[in-house]
Amino acid sequence: MATPAAPNVPFLDVLDPAFDFEAPEVYAAQAESWYADSPFGLLVLRYEEASDLLRDRRLNHDGRRYMETHGITEGPIYDWFVPMIVNHEGEEHRRLRGLMNKAFTARRMARLRPFIREQAEQLTDGLDDGGTHDFVADFGIRLPLAVMCRLLGVRPEDYGHFGTWTADLGLVFGLSGGEDIVARLENAVVGLNDYADYLIDDKIARPSDDLSSDLVAAYQSGDGQVSRDELRNLLVTLVFAAHDTTRHQLANAMVVFSQHPGQWTLLSRQPDLATRAVEEVMRWQPSTGTIYRFAAEDFDYKGLAIERGRYLTMCVKAAQRDPRAYKNADRFDITAVRDVSPLQFGAGPHHCLGAALARVEVSEALSVLATRLGPPSVVEPVTWPGPLGIQGPEVLLLRFG
Numbered sequence: 458m459a460t461p462a463a464p465n466v467p468f469l470d471v472l473d474p475a476f477d478f479e480a481p482e483v484y485a486a487q488a489e490s491w492y493a494d495s496p497f498g499l500l501v502l503r504y505e506e507a508s509d510l511l512r513d514r515r516l517n518h519d520g521r522r523y524m525e526t527h528g529i530t531e532g533p534i535y536d537w538f539v540p541m542i543v544n545h546e547g548e549e550h551r552r553l554r555g556l557m558n559k560a561f562t563a564r565r566m567a568r569l570r571p572f573i574r575e576q577a578e579q580l581t582d583g584l585d586d587g588g589t590h591d592f593v594a595d596f597g598i599r600l601p602l603a604v605m606c607r608l609l610g611v612r613p614e615d616y617g618h619f620g621t622w623t624a625d626l627g628l629v630f631g632l633s634g635g636e637d638i639v640a641r642l643e644n645a646v647v648g649l650n651d652y653a654d655y656l657i658d659d660k661i662a663r664p665s666d667d668l669s670s671d672l673v674a675a676y677q678s679g680d681g682q683v684s685r686d687e688l689r690n691l692l693v694t695l696v697f698a699a700h701d702t703t704r705h706q707l708a709n710a711m712v713v714f715s716q717h718p719g720q721w722t723l724l725s726r727q728p729d730l731a732t733r734a735v736e737e738v739m740r741w742q743p744s745t746g747t748i749y750r751f752a753a754e755d756f757d758y759k760g761l762a763i764e765r766g767r768y769l770t771m772c773v774k775a776a777q778r779d780p781r782a783y784k785n786a787d788r789f790d791i792t793a794v795r796d797v798s799p800l801q802f803g804a805g806p807h808h809c810l811g812a813a814l815a816r817v818e819v820s821e822a823l824s825v826l827a828t829r830l831g832p833p834s835v836v837e838p839v840t841w842p843g844p845l846g847i848q849g850p851e852v853l854l855l856r857f858g
Contacts, residue, residue, distance in 0.1 A: 467493040469500055471770075476844050478746060478774045487775055491759065497845075498768030504782035504797065506759070507771040511804040513758075516750035516769065518807070520544030523749065526768070527632040533646045534639070538629060540687070541694055543807055550806060556683055557691060557810050559671050566813055569604065573818055576603045577825040584857060585829060589836050592853040597707040598624060601818055605699040608814075609692065610660065610667030615652070619696070622648040626693075627701035630749075630846030646693070653692040657685070668695070698811035702801075703818050705744035705849025710823060711833045712853065713742045717789050718832035724791060724823065731824040734791040735816055736799065738823075740777045741789045745801035746848040747772055770845070773800045831858020 467486035487502040625645035802809035836854040
């Protein structure tokens with residue numbers, strides 16, 4: 458746990474069930490200081506410092522320490538998370554990253570775009586009846602699930618299994634939510650590990666033109682590029698990178714546009730604004746609300762002594778509304794040209810592998826939805842998860858137009 462807050466340093470209780478990163482006290486703290494203290498350690502509130510620290514090699518993910526912080530010292534979740542690619546540094550990370558980069562090449566994105574468009578159009582057909590729909594179930598989960606399965610070469614008849622498991626993987630960044638979170642995550646990890654083993658064997662027997670087959674070929678080459686255990690972990694991690702945050706970002710976009718219907722109307726008239734709209738939606742209501750790091754060594758940053766092992770949380774949502782980084786930071790505007798990039802994909806060597814794919818999916822979805830449907834309106838109040846980790850409603854009842 459964190460040491461007590463230093464004198465004159467703001468303190469924000471992120472463990473309070475009522476805490477919200479949109480609360481006035483957060484932005485009062487941001488105006489006062491680039492960081493605040495909390496029950497979990499330092500909260501980095503401003504854009505410049507969050508961007509700097511996400512690139513700082515003196516910080517790391519330390520998956521083992523993260524698990525232990527939440528009381529998990531063994532079991533399926535621990536065995537999946539600790540060896541994950543993001544928890545490696547240096548040569549080991551470069552080796553695994555080189556394999557994963559094959560997933561998200563410009564060529565592969567170009568080949569996927571027509572499929573993404575087609576899927577978005579088909580799913581929009583189901584929303585175009587004037588009725589109430591759970592956008593998460595009817596669109597938000599189904600689009601990235603179909604794309605991820607296409608990317609990996611998962612058979613369509615297996616999509617249903619994946620839908621439940623992949624929707625729960627992002628809970629790994631919300632472990633403070635309690636025992637139900639842990640149980641759901643463990644079930645997802647066990648199911649996906651078993652399916653990854655099946656997929657590996659299937660691609661060994663029947664290779665095809667998909668990412669899983671490419672990775673299996675690297676495993677079979679015998680030159681030590683990747684072990685079977687590493688391959689299983691990479692496939693499960695790819696599921697996470699290609700699905701969970703994107704399905705939340707799609708739902709978050711609908712919430713934002715329900716609050717700004719004029720912006721939706723503008724997008725419907727100018728669908729070429731879709732790319733810019735994606736960046737603004739991710740800035741305003743990111744699906745990754747916070748990103749954690751641990752200090753790997755003692756060091757000084759802007760006059761603050763940070764001791765080895767200190768837990769730091771980059772407060773993405775607050776930083777992406779920092780008026781020092783964004784002109785009219787408190788205004789949602791899909792026509793705005795922003796000079797800095799969203800932080801939710803991280804930065805440096807650990808920049809999210811799925812960032813380009815997520816942008817393509819959300820862009821195609823917004824373009825199709827806005828040109829065919831009227832502005833979304835939320836039928837029932839939205840329930841959000843706690844403020845840490847992946848952010849997005851589990852259920853989102855909407856009407857369009």
